[in-house]
Amino acid sequence: MNFLINIDKVFHELLLQEDTDKDKKITKDDNGPKKFALVDQNTKQEIVIEGTYHLSNLLQELALLKENKVDKGEIDLSRIQENPVERISRKIRDDYWDELTRTIDKKGLEQILKDEKTTNEVPTLYVSAKDKQGVAYFQALEKELQNFKVGILPENFSMEYVDTLNTKPGILALALEQKIYSLQGVPFVVPGGRFNEMYGWDSYFIGVGLIIDNQLDKAMAIAENFKYQIIHYGKILNANRSYYLTRTQPPLYSSLIIEIVKKKVPSLEWLRSHLGTVILEYNTVWMVQGNRLTPTGLNRYKADGVGMPFEVEPGHFDDVLEPYAKKYNLPIREFEKQYLNRTLVDAELDVYFVHDRSLRESGHDTTDRLINTCANLNSVDVNSFLYKYEKDIAYLIKEYFNNNFQVGDVTYTSEEWGQKALFRKEKIDELCWNEESSMYFDYDFVNKRQFPFEAATTFFPLWAGLCSEHQAKKLIEIALPQFIKTGGITGSTKASTDSFSKDAPQRQWDYPFGWAPHQMLLWEGLINYKFFNKAQEMVYRWLWLITKNAVEYNGTIPEKFDLEISSHKVFAEYGNVGTEFDYIAKEGFGWVNASYQYGLQILSDNLKQELNKLTSPDELF
Incomplete structure (x- = not known):
């Protein structure tokens, strides 16, 4: 049933009556009568809308009509009376994914560059020198649009070079694809709000939602941008912004490929390309001894760079910086400025920020589990994710490549990846499982002991499938109730x-x-x-x-x-x-x-x- 109404008039009357705290929403915190009469202008039929939920639905539907410049129009009562579950799910499926989709190209660049975290007077887009096509495209666009500038990242940039970008931060380019008439950006889906770029582990979970909502093409596009980042920036980034070149994110690339393949194998060539890049990331990002691979044979989060992470707002680290400001007899803001710019260096504080940067690489920014200790930990989360990599790679090689997969001069079999997974499971059982507590704990490989912080990451081995039946039972019966x-x-x-x-x-x-x-x-x-x-x-x-x-x-x-x-x-x-x-x-x-x-x-x-x-x-x- 539809009601014909004067949109603007009803909109303002509704707000005046029901939005008593003037926050431009109708919520349970408002003190209005929670009852509003709609009258059809033609039939004079009246219907009363009652309750916070239905009144807020009415406000939303009116706002949409106003956005579409409708002065006099019909309100669909079925949308106002829609069950909450159906309404939320429908809006996610039909509206929210599209609203969160971005591209870095002529069409989408303005939306990406008008970001509250952009501090340059002229927004900057950095493009890898390896991406010849991207360099040519964006340099031509720079001349045409003249509202941003292009910076070229050297092919083999150092972390010292990345530090020089802190005074001129910018967005990092992502993949382009050739369409019929032009190059276009491969789309990605942002988390939302102030997070207006492509974030690493967010993108996996978003991809799961996209696949459920029959938007497989967008999930595949996320995988393409993962691949692009590994090839051009050396890793899947915390996010595609210049100061995130120092850190990766929780490894979930293989899991996204598995989710896509479960829905549909795009082509054997597509799968070959991505499996090769998953293995490249595994070998070059995670399995380099002394970096993210530790002497125990297990892994850690370990970001590059020194000093305070550039993206954090002034004041965030006041509790950490205050004793050091006193040590150097400086006001805290002045100490923060000098330390951030590296005109003042303190070795002890630098160690703290090695852990802090690594904590941000973990995606858990922040948690007391990782504060001032992250780089010392074989954390349960990263090792669960990498166990899943090893199992996923073994599965894909066996199921789709006749147990024989070539990357460069190296041939891989399913069995050897199975052995990697078995080794990791045994080490996790040895170092991280705590039978008495019925939980997995991070292992401090520097001090050679478990770090007994009870975190939700203790359930990640269930997801990865590395628990025994005994461990799973204890986790669910004894550990889980402590978190619920x-x-x-x-x-x-x-x-x-x-x-x-x-x-x-x-x-x-x-x-x-x-x-x-x-x-x-x-x-x-x-x-x-x-x-x-x-x-x-x-x-x-x-x-x-x-x-x-x-x-x-x-x-x-x-x-x-x-x-x-x-x-x-x-x-x-x-x-x-x-x-x-x-x-x-x-x-x-x-x-x-x-x-x-x-x-x-x-x-x-x-x-x-x-x-x-x-x-x-x-x-x-």
């Missing part, structure tokens, strides 16, 4: 967080915060080990939280949640992305969008019905 809150699992246990100073900043990857990647990897791990009922429960908990938050807060889908209060209102370092918008959420947040679509693939029909009623998980489980 109403809306999912927290980044760490409260006990581990409480062991750190109460004066330290609240770390966003620790208790009480909940993140989509932790939930998604846990769900798949539970399914791997046939804990199907527990998987249903954990999916329901997280989807209930997303749904409840969207219903109560005008469709908001944020980056993360505070699970202690089941809310997107996060008061920790960095705040929360995806919560700032006027009238209508346009994009959600990448991996939370993906977690919703992935969770709905798992959830039973009867639990979806409970989700639409917003039945609390604590009443069901």
Whole structure:
């Protein structure tokens, strides 16, 4: 049923009555009557819209019509009365992925360059000298558009060279593809909000969501840009920005290839190209002794570069810098400036920032698990990911290449990759598994002991499939309950967080915060080990939280949640992305969008019905 109304008039009347806190949204925090009458201009028929959720849906639909310059138009009542689960999923599938899609080419460059993190007077795009086609394309575009400049990265740049870019940071070019009439950028999907570039591990989870929503071409495009980064920048980057050339991200390239192949093998040549690049990344990024490979035979996160990470806002490290500012008898802002610019060097502080940069490479920025220790740890997360690489490579060689895969002069077989995986599993069991605690802990290979911080990464081995049945049972029966809150699992246990100073900043990857990647990897791990009922429960908990938050807060889908209060209102370092918008959420947040679509693939029909009623998980489980 449709109602013909004066869009602008109803829009302003609705806001005046219901948006009592004037934040350009209708939420549970507003104190309006939560009841609004719509009158059809032709038939004079009246319908009353009631409740926060339906009124916010009305506001969103009006905002869309206003954006399309509709003065007098029809409101579709079915959209206002749509069930929450169907509405959230539909908007992710039909709207949010497109809103988050970017290209680096003539059409998409302006959107990429108008970024709040760009500090140059004239935005800069850096292109690898290896990419001859890209250099020619962007240099021609620079002359045509004259609103940005092109910098050329040397073919074999050093980390010292990368440091020189800190005073002139910019975006890094990604892959181009030849279309019928022109070169165009290979698309990628950004996380959202201030994260307007291609992020490493975010892109894997986003790819999972895209594949579910039948956007296989975009997932394949993400893989193409992974390959481009390895070839031209030496690694899959934290993000495609110049100061991220010093660090990679959690290795999930092979997992994306597996997800694509499960849906459809694009071609044997496509698979050959990507498998070769996965092996190249494994060998050159992860398995170089003394860098990310350690004497134990296991791996660590280990970023390059020295000193403070360039992207962090002034004041972020005040608790760390304050004693050093006193040591040099400088005001803290002046010390920060001199240290950042390397006109003042302190060896002890440099060591702290080796760990900090490595922590950011892990994707867990920040957590007390990794503060001032990350580069010393054979972390459970990176070794789970690399075990999955080894198993994935073995599988692909066996299934698609007759157990014989050539990269340059080297021939690989499935068996040798299986042996690599077996060695890694044995070392993880030896160094990281703790039978008494029923958890995996990171291993400090410098001090030769486990680091007993209870983190959600303890469940990553379930996802990777490296647990024994005994270990899986203990993880799920003993460890998992320590992480569960109403809306999912927290980044760490409260006990581990409480062991750190109460004066330290609240770390966003620790208790009480909940993140989509932790939930998604846990769900798949539970399914791997046939804990199907527990998987249903954990999916329901997280989807209930997303749904409840969207219903109560005008469709908001944020980056993360505070699970202690089941809310997107996060008061920790960095705040929360995806919560700032006027009238209508346009994009959600990448991996939370993906977690919703992935969770709905798992959830039973009867639990979806409970989700639409917003039945609390604590009443069901």
